[in-house]
Each structure stands twice: as C-alpha cells, then as structure tokens.
Amino acid sequence: MQWNTIELSINKGVGLITLNRPKALNALNSELINEVNLALDQLEKDHSIGCIVIAGSEKAFAAGADIKEMADLSFPNIYLDDFFHLADRIAMRRKPLIAAVSGYALGGGCELALMCDFIYCADNAKFALPEVTLGVLPGIGGTQRLTLAVGKAKAMEMCLTARQMGAAEAEQSGLVAQVFAKEELLEQTLAAAEKIAEKSLTAVMMIKESINRAFEVSLAEGLRFERRLFHSVFACSDQKEGMQAFVEKRPAKFTQ
Ligand code: CAA
Helix, strand or coil, X not given: CCCCCEEXXXXXXXXXXEECCHHHCCCECHHHHHHHHHHHHHHHHCCCCCEEEEECCCCEEECCECHHHHCCCCHHHHHHCXXXXXXXXXXXXXXXXXXXXXXXXXXXXXXXXXXCCEEXXXXXXXXXXXXXHHCCCCCCCHHHHHHHHHCHHHHHHHHXXXXXXXXHHHHHCCCCCEEECCCCHHHHHHHHHHHHHHCCHHHHHHHHHHHHHCCCCCHHHHHHHHHHHHHHHHHCHHHHHHHHHHHCCCCCCCCC
C-alpha cells in the first residue's frame, strides 16, 4: 500500500506507524487520520503483531489537528460528518498501542498520544491542549483523557490557559510512563514493544481490556470482570506453556 502521510514498518512482532507530514509538523488532517486507521486495521488483523507504536519526528509528534483544514468548516459540515469520529476509532483498538512522543504533542497530537495505552516521551517533549487560543475546545477526547491521566487541577489549568507541560512534569503527573533522551526514545519504545509482542497475545489483550474497564465501571464490577478473564485464560495453551516453562526453568514460547 502507498502511504502519503504515514510510514508503516513491521519488525519482530511490532508494527511501527510513523506520522509523516513534516512540513505541517504532522498536523492531523483527514488523510492522515484515515491512513493511521487503515494501518491499524492491517496490524490488528495480523496475529503475528503483538504491539503497535505510533511515533512522529524529533521536532513534533503532532502539532494538533490540521487548523488549515478545519478553519472554514461550518457547523452542518462537522456535525453531519461527525468530524473526528475516525479519530475515536484509534482509541477503540484492542492491541496495545504505545505513543513515542518527541517534541510537540499539541491539541489533537496530545489527544492522539492520550488515546494510546501508554506514552513514552523524549526529554524535549511538550504537551499542551491549546485549542482555547483558537476559540474552540479539545475535540478528540482531551478534556476527558487528560483529566483521567493528570487529574482535574492540571487538566483545567492546561485546557484553560494552553500552558505547555514539559517531559519531567509529564512523568511526575502520570501523563507519561517514562522519559528518555531524545536520541534513545524510539529504540527504547521499540524494545518495550518487542517485549510485549513476545508475550501471549490473548493475555496481553485481556490485560488492556481489563485495565480500561477500571475507567468505566465500579470497582466491584471491574474486579468481577478481571476475575472472569483470569479464569478464562486457563482455557488457553499459553497459560499451560507459561507456567510449564517456569517449572522447567526455560523461556516460554507463546503461540496465542
Ligand atoms: N495545523 C496546520 N498546520 C500546522 C499546524 C496545525 N495544527 N501546526 C503547525 N502547522 C504548520 C504551520 O502552519 C507551518 O506551515 P507553513 O510553513 O506552511 O506556514 C508549519 O507547520 C511549521 O510550523 P511553524 O512555522 O509554526 O513552526 P514553529 O516551529 O515556529 O512553531 C508550533 C511550532 C509552536 C507547534 C506552531 O506551529 C503552532 O503553534 N502550531 C499550532 C498548535 C495548535 O494550536 N494545535 C492545536 C490545533 S487545534 C486541535 O488540535 C483541535 C482539536 O483538538 C480538536
């Protein structure tokens, strides 16, 4: 497949989607969002892929939704087409997604990173939701996912003032899982993704599903859901293999 706005590569069970609109600092236009989804469709169908990484360039993960594309849209245009609904599909993926953020992750770029299961960032990363400076508000989940990630005080402050958050604060606030030197970010992210891809895909996907439940249901329901999934993995050969490998003091070879 010929991509115009992304690059896609596959190695060691990991799919790497690199946003590729350098002249627009990877601003998310409709074509890019569509191509990310097409790539994700392909990677989700392929059971040899155990983890997916979304990365940008060193200067910008993505500088937001494409302002030039949006500027002249009217309410009927965006309401009838449910503008940004395609972006929601990124968050609904079942395989683990890691965002590797270097440089700017602004507006829709920050929201794209927040749709991933966790974020690794470089020491030059800058996160912000500056939509208020454009007379709008975040429209791809920013007010919800940022609040869940960093709490009300920082989410309110960031969305209302458009302040940028740097890498150290992002790690302290729980927005990112780890910070790396920018030269090491991709290598470290791919190494983590490869580790995930070596595991049982069924168990990995159940872990993702179960953690995400914590945001939607009561603790009692979440615990019940987790317990049922835990019971069900005993029907999988990977559970037998994983535990047998421990007993035999050898690395496990997962197949499902
Ligand atoms: N949309 C469209 N084009 C963008 C863009 C965006 N979000 N961000 C940057 N670009 C373009 C610039 O227009 C410029 O193009 P030209 O060379 O054709 O003029 C090119 O990328 C390079 O940008 P700059 O010259 O501005 O680069 P800089 O290094 O001086 O500044 C920046 C970098 C601080 C990120 C600045 O580009 C900027 O502030 N960008 C906009 C950030 C923003 O407001 N993002 C939120 C968008 S709204 C959103 O995302 C909506 C939503 O949630 C629903």
